[in-house]
Amino acid sequence: MTGGLRGAAAIVGIGLTEFGALPGRSRMEIMAEAVRCALDDAGIGKERIDGVFGADFTDSLIGLTMAEYLGLNPTVIDGTNIGGSSYVNFMQSAALALHAGLCEVALIAYGSDARSAGRAGRGPGPVPYETVYRPRQPIAAYALAASRHMHEYGTTREQLAEVAVAARRWAALNPAAFMRGPLTVDEVLGSRMVVDPFTVRDCCLVTDAGAALIMVKADRARDFPRAPAYLLGIGTATTHGQIACMPDLTVTAVAESAPRALAMAGIGLDDVDVVELYDAFTINTILFLEDLGFCAKGEGGAFVEDGRIAPGGALPVNTNGGGLSCVHPGMYGMFLTIEAVEQLRGQAGDRQVEGAEIALCNGNGGLLSSQVTAVLGTGAAL
Amino acid sequence: MTSSGVRGPGPDAVFAAGLEDGEFRIQRCGSCGAHIHYPRALCPECGSADLAAVRASGRGTVYATSVVRVRPEHGENYNIALVDLAEGPRMMTRVVDIAPEDVRIGDAVTAFVGEIEGDKVVLFRPAAAASAGDAR
Numbered sequence: 012m013t014g015g016l017r018g019a020a021a022i023v024g025i026g027l028t029e030f031g032a033l034p035g036r037s038r039m040e041i042m043a044e045a046v047r048c049a050l051d052d053a054g055i056g057k058e059r060i061d062g063v064f065g066a067d068f069t070d071s072l073i074g075l076t077m078a079e080y081l082g083l084n085p086t087v088i089d090g091t092n093i094g095g096s097s098y099v100n101f102m103q104s105a106a107l108a109l110h111a112g113l114c115e116v117a118l119i120a121y122g123s124d125a126r127s128a129g130r131a132g133r134g135p136g137p138v139p140y141e142t143v144y145r146p147r148q149p150i151a152a153y154a155l156a157a158s159r160h161m162h163e164y165g166t167t168r169e170q171l172a173e174v175a176v177a178a179r180r181w182a183a184l185n186p187a188a189f190m191r192g193p194l195t196v197d198e199v200l201g202s203r204m205v206v207d208p209f210t211v212r213d214c215c216l217v218t219d220a221g222a223a224l225i226m227v228k229a230d231r232a233r234d235f236p237r238a239p240a241y242l243l244g245i246g247t248a249t250t251h252g253q254i255a256c257m258p259d260l261t262v263t264a265v266a267e268s269a270p271r272a273l274a275m276a277g278i279g280l281d282d283v284d285v286v287e288l289y290d291a292f293t294i295n296t297i298l299f300l301e302d303l304g305f306c307a308k309g310e311g312g313a314f315v316e317d318g319r320i321a322p323g324g325a326l327p328v329n330t331n332g333g334g335l336s337c338v339h340p341g342m343y344g345m346f347l348t349i350e351a352v353e354q355l356r357g358q359a360g361d362r363q364v365e366g367a368e369i370a371l372c373n374g375n376g377g378l379l380s381s382q383v384t385a386v387l388g389t390g391a392a393l
Numbered sequence: 394m395t396s397s398g399v400r401g402p403g404p405d406a407v408f409a410a411g412l413e414d415g416e417f418r419i420q421r422c423g424s425c426g427a428h429i430h431y432p433r434a435l436c437p438e439c440g441s442a443d444l445a446a447v448r449a450s451g452r453g454t455v456y457a458t459s460v461v462r463v464r465p466e467h468g469e470n471y472n473i474a475l476v477d478l479a480e481g482p483r484m485m486t487r488v489v490d491i492a493p494e495d496v497r498i499g500d501a502v503t504a505f506v507g508e509i510e511g512d513k514v515v516l517f518r519p520a521a522a523a524s525a526g527d528a529r
Binding site: 139140141143144145146147151154155156158159162203204205206207208253254255256260 | 405430431456457458459460461462471473474475483484485486487494498499509510512514
């Protein structure tokens with residue numbers, strides 16, 4: 012079955028700032044730089060924007076702040092915050108608004124000074140029945156999931172480390188990535204333990220960074236200079252807010268969101284050329300590969316061994332270096348979709364997956380709480 | 394639709410009052426029979442507002458466990474766990490009276506009301522080490 016929003020909208024502009032430490036610059040300044048890049052990429056002026064989409068951990072009225080800062084008078088404003096997956100979810104909101112004719116040019120934008128301000132991501136909160144135990148979120152929630160996965164399926168710390176090593180090998184091919192030096196499994200295991208079983212190398216970066224993306228209705232997409240990346244399918248799902256309410260710590264809501272996204276797109280996993288997953292922690296990649304269906308539940312640890320998801324492996328995953336080695340400013344969602352667009356445009360340089368026509372993206376939010384799966388494709392895949 | 398006329402302390406306040414009395418209270422749904430924790434105004438299983446606070450058995454099993462590492466100058470490492478209560482609900486807690494890294498998934502544990510930095514909280518200790526006065 013296909014349908015829904017398949018082919019309703021397309022990404023025609025993308026913009027990124029530098030990744031890493033951008034001291035002396037505010038969130039909004041970083042966001043605006045990314046918007047300028049996206050406008051240039053799309054070949055339009057800011058007066059064309061009439062839809063604004065943004066979420067932020069420090070500004071709950073970010074949609075208003077963005078519109079004011081950029082001097083926009085949008086007809087659609089959406090600040091829905093479901094955690095780091097918000098920026099994948101916004102592709103659904105934007106496609107709906109574009110499809111309904113409520114706006115014509117949607118801007119999805121984000122800026123973060125998380126590294127310079129000493130502020131990392133967070134889960135839902137405050138949650139009185141968990142915060143009181145000082146669980147050091149969001150790390151602890153993912154660590155608990157890892158503990159359960161190791162217990163039920165025999166997943167090892169070495170297998171978790173393989174995820175970090177694969178991400179670093181991709182990052183080595185990406186001049187924009189923040190951490191590009193060599194990394195071995197032994198180095199991951201021997202790094203400072205943060206929350207068992209995670210060392211600091213099982214945990215994502217904390218960087219500054221901005222990103223922006225411009226979407227239009229699909230029938231307008233060819234009016235723009237860059238090859239459009241079409242939204243082929245999207246699905247969103249949630250299982251819980253706080254981690255104690257997750258029904259099974261080894262099964263994420265991707266098991267619900269992915270089948271819906273794939274059905275909307277009318278494709279199977281065999282059709283996917285490149286995979287971009289929200290790897291805030293090494294266990295994420297293993298859980299999501301299982302729940303997407305690339306391997307059976309419990310087999311994710313073995314699946315990532317021997318460089319299978321690294322450059323040259325059978326399945327290209329997190330080709331920019333991911334949140335683990337490329338960039339993670341608190342909400343990673345848009346960085347994975349922009350990497351997918353770069354792959355579909357064929358402009359990913361040394362890390363380019365040859366002939367990439369279909370990319371599968373999965374955004375994660377909260378404490379494994381929300382999952383948004385999106386399928387993007389080239390004009391040939393439409 | 395009119396108000397149901399509910400008055401008095403809500404489920405959060407009833408739970409907190411229990412802690413002050415050294416008692417760990419969960420809720421039981423009068424409509425579907427489910428036990429619920431954390432405390433809520435509507436049963437997440439069936440939507441009923443007919444929820445009553447009941448004393449928890451205090452019996453639990455470790456579902457997931459981890460250790461938060463603390464730099465020595467800031468204190469000591471501590472356990473963070475998810476415990477499945479005998480009545481059904483799962484909750485975050487710490488398992489104490491045992492080295493934090495020695496807590497194992499599947500361990501039987503017993504609840505008691507303790508403190509973390511001045512806050513009254515439900516903690517657990519290994520069931521074998523439980524003593525009189527626990528699990529009230």
